[in-house]
Amino acid sequence: MSALENSVRLVPVRVDVENLKKSFGDKVVLAGVSFSVKPGEIYAIMGPSGSGKSVLLRHIIGLLAPDSGRVLIEGADASDPETHRRFVTAIVFQDGALFNSMSVYENLALYPREHRIADRKTIDARIRDVLALLSLQGAEKLMPSELSGGMKKRVAVARALMMQPQLLLYDEPTSELDPELGAATAELIAAVSAATGLTSIVVTHDRELARGIAGRVALLKNGRIAYEGTPAGLESSPEAEVQAFLHPTIDISNPRFRRNAQAENE
Amino acid sequence: MIQFFKNFLEVTGFTLVMTVRAIREIPAIRIRPVRLVDQCLFMGNATVGLVILLSFAIGAVLALQTGYSMRDLGVTEYIGSIVGLSMVRELGPVMTAILVVGRIGSATTAEISSMRVYREIDALQTMNIPPERLLVAPRLLAIALIMPFLTLISIVAGWAGGAVVAANVSWIHLSQMAYFEKLVHFVNNSAVWQGVIKGEFFGISVILICCAIGLRASGGPRQIGEAVTKAVVVSIIFILFTDYFVTDVLLSIL
Ligand SMILES: Nc1ncnc2c1ncn2[C@@H]1O[C@H](COP(=O)(O)OP(=O)(O)OP(=O)(O)O)[C@@H](O)[C@H]1O
Numbered sequence: 149m150s151a152l153e154n155s156v157r158l159v160p161v162r163v164d165v166e167n168l169k170k171s172f173g174d175k176v177v178l179a180g181v182s183f184s185v186k187p188g189e190i191y192a193i194m195g196p197s198g199s200g201k202s203v204l205l206r207h208i209i210g211l212l213a214p215d216s217g218r219v220l221i222e223g224a225d226a227s228d229p230e231t232h233r234r235f236v237t238a239i240v241f242q243d244g245a246l247f248n249s250m251s252v253y254e255n256l257a258l259y260p261r262e263h264r265i266a267d268r269k270t271i272d273a274r275i276r277d278v279l280a281l282l283s284l285q286g287a288e289k290l291m292p293s294e295l296s297g298g299m300k301k302r303v304a305v306a307r308a309l310m311m312q313p314q315l316l317l318y319d320e321p322t323s324e325l326d327p328e329l330g331a332a333t334a335e336l337i338a339a340v341s342a343a344t345g346l347t348s349i350v351v352t353h354d355r356e357l358a359r360g361i362a363g364r365v366a367l368l369k370n371g372r373i374a375y376e377g378t379p380a381g382l383e384s385s386p387e388a389e390v391q392a393f394l395h396p397t398i399d400i401s402n403p404r405f406r407r408n409a410q411a412e413n414e
Numbered sequence: 415m416i417q418f419f420k421n422f423l424e425v426t427g428f429t430l431v432m433t434v435r436a437i438r439e440i441p442a443i444r445i446r447p448v449r450l451v452d453q454c455l456f457m458g459n460a461t462v463g464l465v466i467l468l469s470f471a472i473g474a475v476l477a478l479q480t481g482y483s484m485r486d487l488g489v490t491e492y493i494g495s496i497v498g499l500s501m502v503r504e505l506g507p508v509m510t511a512i513l514v515v516g517r518i519g520s521a522t523t524a525e526i527s528s529m530r531v532y533r534e535i536d537a538l539q540t541m542n543i544p545p546e547r548l549l550v551a552p553r554l555l556a557i558a559l560i561m562p563f564l565t566l567i568s569i570v571a572g573w574a575g576g577a578v579v580a581a582n583v584s585w586i587h588l589s590q591m592a593y594f595e596k597l598v599h600f601v602n603n604s605a606v607w608q609g610v611i612k613g614e615f616f617g618i619s620v621i622l623i624c625c626a627i628g629l630r631a632s633g634g635p636r637q638i639g640e641a642v643t644k645a646v647v648v649s650i651i652f653i654l655f656t657d658y659f660v661t662d663v664l665l666s667i668l
């Protein structure tokens with residue numbers, strides 16, 4: 149684990165999302181979302197598919213601008229590119245967004261090379277370390293099309309780690325991994341956070357991950373934060389909305405598609 | 415109509431901003447010259463053979479047509495001057511530019527729009543790497559470097575096509591000597607400059623148009639196809655429309 153032991157301590161940043169609203173056309177996706185992430189914290193965001201978790205992350209990383217409300221990184225507006233030059237921020241995209249015409253090695257080397265952060269030897273050594281952390285030894289020469297879904301995800305994590313970010317956003321980092329690799333990735337997220345002190349925001353459907361490593365967890369539903377607190381608090385929340393999300397019952401005699409159709413007819 | 419105009423202005427503005435950014439990124443190519451070399455090799459490989467083949471054919475047809483018209487007037491010895499000048503001032507640069515659209519421009523738009531659609535450009539942005547540096551600047555410099563050579567190759571191939579036809583078609587039967595004597599007599603430096611400058615202008619414009627249309631793509635696989643079609647159509651329209659004005663300007667200054 150030399151890569152982690154040698155990690156530089158980073159200055160972690162805080163993130164404030166203030167009454168963030170975003171619609172696409174007349175579809176309201178975020179209807180006033182507010183929360184704060186403390187420097188160095190691991191903050192998990194859960195929520196139903198399509199609830200706007202990825203959209204929320206795209207606001208924090210500066211790829212989308214809010215309709216109203218603000219996202220602040222250390223008090224600076226996240227939709228201003230300058231903010232992302234001042235603080236090193238990185239994201240692991242849900243689908244990886246690897247550069248398809250570049251090998252794994254080139255994907256990982258692009259950032260340090262372009263920003264001339266280190267010489268070639270140092271970069272090579274770091275790539276080896278980071279790949280080893282993600283059990284991807286020997287994958288340097290492969291092209292993204294030659295990787296499995298889970299490998300792509302891990303290469304995407306590796307590429308983000310190469311940036312040595314102060315703020316790292318993960319969009320479902322474990323969704324395509326088997327339970328054991330999922331657990332390993334969760335451990336890695338926690339270990340990186342502990343070693344470097346960076347701030348992490350993890351969007352996930354993985355309750356084990358949230359319970360295991362997150363300081364706090366938020367539940368995003370219907371465009372709002374329906375719950376925010378400790379992972380244990382989420383599990384024991386009396387809110388019907390939260391319980392319905394966490395413990396869906398599978399009822400073959402009265403399936404959801406039929407219930408939904410009925411509700412629409414009424 | 416208003417919508418069309420607004421759209422046109424928006425696209426033009428986008429292309430201009432992209433161009434300025436790309437030009438500013440050109441010095442950065444020194445750091446990773448391999449990208450420039452890759453582009454030059456790709457562009458050269460993709461076009462040289464076709465440019466020779468098609469320009470030879472155009473030169474040949476041109477000699478045949480002018481020969482046929484001139485036979486009645488009894489001035490077939492002027493074929494050399496007509497083929498020579500037409501290739502240099504007009505057909506060489508325009509043919510080359512159209513081949514560049516088909517072979518390089520379409521590939522450029524396909525690659526860049528697919529990077530847009532699969533969010534690779536977003537990833538670049540989050541890494542603070544301007545897409546202009548990685549994707550536009552090397553292509554811009556590469557086309558600027560190789561376009562003069564492509565244009566000259568096209569011109570020479572066209573001349574050769576004309577010479578072969580002039581010498582071998584029985585009812586023209588003009589010796590190579592006579593053909594090239596007239597050609598050299600009429601083709602002067604200023605005509606060659608006009609051709610090369612025109613080619614350079616078209617080549618650079620085509621690459622910029624194709625990059626810009628690629629960068630503006632969004633959606634899915636179908637939009638990649640649409641972007642490529644659009645890039646080809648817009649580029650060819652651009653070449654044929656601006657040709658008149660470019661020619662006008664070049665004729666008056668050179
Ligand atoms: N660029 C866009 N244009 C239009 N609608 C969009 C766009 N991006 C997202 N949406 C819509 O916003 C909503 C939220 O999308 P988002 O990707 O954030 O969901 P998510 O919570 O990440 O879901 P999942 O868990 O399945 O990844 C969806 O209904 C989607 O259709």
Ligand SMILES: [Mg+2]
Pocket residue numbers: 201202203242319
């Ligand atoms: Mg998502």
